Amino acid sequence: MSLTKLTSTYHRDTYPAISSTNPSLSQAGKTVLITGGGSGIGFEIVRSFAKAKASRIIIMGRRITVLEDAVVKWREEFQDTEFIAQQGDLNDEASATAVWDYLNSHQIFVHVLVLNAAHLFPRGPDTLQMERKAVMKAFEINVGGNFTMTAKFVNQPLRPAGEKLNLVNISTVGLHMNPAPNQNPYVTSKAAFTALLGRIADEHPVEDVQIISFHPGVLYSEGVAEYFDKDPYDWDEMALPADFAVWTASPEAAWLHGRFVWAHWDVDELKADKEITKRLQQETGFLKVGVQGLTEVSGTSFLKK
Ligand SMILES: NC(=O)c1ccc[n+]([C@@H]2O[C@H](COP(=O)([O-])OP(=O)(O)OC[C@H]3O[C@@H](n4cnc5c(N)ncnc54)[C@H](OP(=O)(O)O)[C@@H]3O)[C@@H](O)[C@H]2O)c1
Numbered sequence: 001m002s003l004t005k006l007t008s009t010y011h012r013d014t015y016p017a018i019s020s021t022n023p024s025l026s027q028a029g030k031t032v033l034i035t036g037g038g039s040g041i042g043f044e045i046v047r048s049f050a051k052a053k054a055s056r057i058i059i060m061g062r063r064i065t066v067l068e069d070a071v072v073k074w075r076e077e078f079q080d081t082e083f084i085a086q087q088g089d090l091n092d093e094a095s096a097t098a099v100w101d102y103l104n105s106h107q108i109f110v111h112v113l114v115l116n117a118a119h120l121f122p123r124g125p126d127t128l129q130m131e132r133k134a135v136m137k138a139f140e141i142n143v144g145g146n147f148t149m150t151a152k153f154v155n156q157p158l159r160p161a162g163e164k165l166n167l168v169n170i171s172t173v174g175l176h177m178n179p180a181p182n183q184n185p186y187v188t189s190k191a192a193f194t195a196l197l198g199r200i201a202d203e204h205p206v207e208d209v210q211i212i213s214f215h216p217g218v219l220y221s222e223g224v225a226e227y228f229d230k231d232p233y234d235w236d237e238m239a240l241p242a243d244f245a246v247w248t249a250s251p252e253a254a255w256l257h258g259r260f261v262w263a264h265w266d267v268d269e270l271k272a273d274k275e276i277t278k279r280l281q282q283e284t285g286f287l288k289v290g291v292q293g294l295t296e297v298s299g300t301s302f303l304k305k
Pocket residue numbers: 035036037038039040041042060061062063064066088089090091115116117118119120141170171172190215216217218219220221222223224
């Protein structure tokens with residue numbers, strides 16, 4: 001079974017089952033926070049949540065002018081959604097915390113968190129020639145920053161008792177874009193956070209917080225344009241991961257709680273596949289980050305008989 005083709009239908013663009021205009025995926029009444037929502041894939045995720053009628057969308061990033069320009073554009077296009085630009089740096093715990101302090105003090109409760117921002121550095125031909133500080137920065141942002149956002153989201157003081165939350169993590173597991181410059185710290189820090197979220201999902205049932213990670217595909221974003229030429233690759237349409245993010249934040253995707261999937265996979269086929277359903281029920285490590293070729297072993301198997 002090939003990772004990138006778990007279903008025989010392989011999408012490169014959006015399709016009816018995940019379309020953000022699909023009433024079953026409606027985000028009406030929801031407040032959505034999207035990190036890195038001012039550019040790249042995040043910008044398109046904003047469009048999809050607005051099309052899904054989210055009541056309020058907050059975008060977070062370091063460059064306030066990028067965020068403000070995006071908000072001006074979206075306000076013109078979607079008059080029924082409120083847009084807020086919030087400057088915040090995932091590399092700085094105080095900065096990320098300040099975003100949540102602002103929201104809490106303004107009585108803004110977030111129902112959906114999309115962890116989309118990422119640090120794509122350092123790059124170079126030899127990992128062991130990289131500076132430790134630069135390597136650790138990838139982990140600080142892609143693991144530490146996302147951890148702070150997740151903890152603040154789940155523990156919001158304004159959260160009503162019993163209110164279900166939705167967390168969507170845009171991941172990067174399982175794709176090596178050779179001959180791209182080596183991005184090992186980026187890729188492994190993203191994998192580490194995806195692994196951590198899989199464990200967090202074991203602690204928090206789907207009725208508490210629905211957590212799903214997905215690979216968005218190959219998208220020609222602002223960040224990617226810095227180190228890839230556009231012409232040699234057949235890029236996916238932005239609407240695919242953008243609408244997929246809305247689908248993963250809906251009750252329709254609840255059965256994938258804690259798992260990692262690809263936006264390319266057909267969600268109807270995935271759901272109808274009895275073998276996949278069986279493996280999801282029986283294997284806690286299925287579609288989670290782990291060792292390829294091995295299923296997880298429980299510590300109880302080492303108990304003395
Ligand atoms: N593009 C692809 O083909 C591809 C493939 C696999 C996975 N992904 C994943 O998809 C997501 C989006 O990727 P992309 O290609 O759209 O990337 P991108 O064009 O580089 O955009 C990244 C966004 O994150 C924000 N950001 C970066 N560092 C931040 C920080 N420290 N604090 C807060 N915000 C920060 C940036 O805004 P500021 O600079 O203003 O902060 C920007 O809006 C990432 O998680 C990436 O790993 C992308």
